[in-house]
Amino acid sequence: xxxxxxxxxxxxxxxxxxxxxxxxxxxLKLIVEGEHVVAADVDVSYTxxxxxxxxxxxxxxxxxxxxxRICGICNVAHTLCYCQNVEGLYDVEVPSRALYIRVLVEELxxxxxxxxxxxxxxxxxxxxTLFMYVWRDREIVMDLIEEITGNRVTSAINTIGGVRRDIKxxxxxxxxxxxxxxxxxxxxxxxxxxxxPTIAARCVGVGILKPDEAVRLCAVGPTLRAxxxxxxxxxxxxxxxxDEIPFNVITYDTNDSFGRILVRIDxxxxxxxxxxxxxxxxxxxxxxxxxxxNPPVGEHLSRVEAPRGELVHYVRSNGSxxxxxxxxxxxTFENLPALxxxxxxxxxxxxxxxxxxxxxxSIDPCLSCTSRxxxxxxxxxxxxxxxxxxxxxxxx
Amino acid sequence: xxxxxxxxxxLFKKRATLMYPFRDREKIPVPEGLRGKISxxxxxxxxxxxxxxxCPSGAAELIEDDKGKRPIFHIDQCLFCAQCExxxxxxxxxxxxxxxxxxxxxxxxxxx
Numbered sequence: 001x002x003x004x005x006x007x008x009x010x011x012x013x014x015x016x017x018x019x020x021x022x023x024x025x026x027x028l029k030l031i032v033e034g035e036h037v038v039a040a041d042v043d044v045s046y047t048x049x050x051x052x053x054x055x056x057x058x059x060x061x062x063x064x065x066x067x068x069r070i071c072g073i074c075n076v077a078h079t080l081c082y083c084q085n086v087e088g089l090y091d092v093e094v095p096s097r098a099l100y101i102r103v104l105v106e107e108l109x110x111x112x113x114x115x116x117x118x119x120x121x122x123x124x125x126x127x128x129t130l131f132m133y134v135w136r137d138r139e140i141v142m143d144l145i146e147e148i149t150g151n152r153v154t155s156a157i158n159t160i161g162g163v164r165r166d167i168k169x170x171x172x173x174x175x176x177x178x179x180x181x182x183x184x185x186x187x188x189x190x191x192x193x194x195x196x197p198t199i200a201a202r203c204v205g206v207g208i209l210k211p212d213e214a215v216r217l218c219a220v221g222p223t224l225r226a227x228x229x230x231x232x233x234x235x236x237x238x239x240x241x242x243d244e245i246p247f248n249v250i251t252y253d254t255n256d257s258f259g260r261i262l263v264r265i266d267x268x269x270x271x272x273x274x275x276x277x278x279x280x281x282x283x284x285x286x287x288x289x290x291x292x293x294n295p296p297v298g299e300h301l302s303r304v305e306a307p308r309g310e311l312v313h314y315v316r317s318n319g320s321x322x323x324x325x326x327x328x329x330x331x332t333f334e335n336l337p338a339l340x341x342x343x344x345x346x347x348x349x350x351x352x353x354x355x356x357x358x359x360x361x362s363i364d365p366c367l368s369c370t371s372r373x374x375x376x377x378x379x380x381x382x383x384x385x386x387x388x389x390x391x392x393x394x395x396x
Numbered sequence: 397x398x399x400x401x402x403x404x405x406x407l408f409k410k411r412a413t414l415m416y417p418f419r420d421r422e423k424i425p426v427p428e429g430l431r432g433k434i435s436x437x438x439x440x441x442x443x444x445x446x447x448x449x450x451c452p453s454g455a456a457e458l459i460e461d462d463k464g465k466r467p468i469f470h471i472d473q474c475l476f477c478a479q480c481e482x483x484x485x486x487x488x489x490x491x492x493x494x495x496x497x498x499x500x501x502x503x504x505x506x507x508x
Contacts, residue, residue: 065452065477136412150431156477196398
């Protein structure tokens, strides 16, 4: 940081690593002048799990379930990205019914993720009534995901070459009914957020990120779209059947935390329409193609619009049943430089310490996703490589 | 303040939560395809070991008994992904809808 904190006007305020806004650890070092934050630094490496290295020790089928566990909330986006990647190595065409089911489950997951975030944001603002009601309605989407995939959270629906389960026709009606209910409730929450003075007082003008700064700092997802930059992987680089499904890319020009709330609420409404379109236009046919276990030699990169923004997976195959290299870049990590920018006061824009949790929550942070590399012991200069056998031994 | 009418309306509505586990046990909606506890049929198993090979968490362990090779399942390590059910060539493994799996010892959580 450029500010010299030994100068007596400035003080360091450490926030975290436990519980600055969420239940996930993040260390924020704030340099404050009085009540105003003048500089911020973040450290996210508290939930390091070595997943990328672990993926190189498992075969492609086992890795589906490991990729799913990079992030619990956006697990559908991670498996989708992983499966697209490996299918890219085989250069195989996935049946269109499978693609529709993928998009259907992906959008349901987006609805539940955004509702979850809306609840968390309301909780950070201090509006726990909204939090309770939003989370109650989120359960309807969770039950729907459970019905379609067999589990509430880790859905395990995507697999290499298609999806693992077909949707039963009787689920369609239930799904459409639930979408009508969620649409009504979301419109109501939108009205609440637009009119409630508490939310306006805590969010309007807080966490400003100008469009040019957002682009310069490579912000992604709703954080970027709330700064009036029209960028969405589903529209700009369509995967699965997103090129067939009509939807609007939501942008707001408020550049602040308030805009980020509205972008996500409007995205819920767009996702509801996409779910309806998927059910209405669901083609018939098989849902899966069988593939050999060993993909051909090659490399592939795929992108998916996760609920938090652009998610990138990269794989390199050497022809064996395990990937030679796997790399994941998650959206929260991309949004951290933008977070530091939002936390820095300049000119007329001041950040109070009390605004920090709201600003932090406004990027929809998912910190457990962000750090994944081999465990490096810098003092012993040794890389710990965990094989499946070693892990099994540790567990028993 | 914008939510006040909504909150007042809910004073006269049924509550959204269930009194689980003391009451309402039977009211919990368990969908048809829920992936719960594994059940294993020894008669059908041919000991091919595919379940142990594809298990992402190492919950399926291959052992030998008097009839030859067979898996046992450590439910405390299971992810309930149903990959073993999917790869089993003889349909010896099925995931039931049982979801109340807490136990006092790890040996209670082994499916044989």
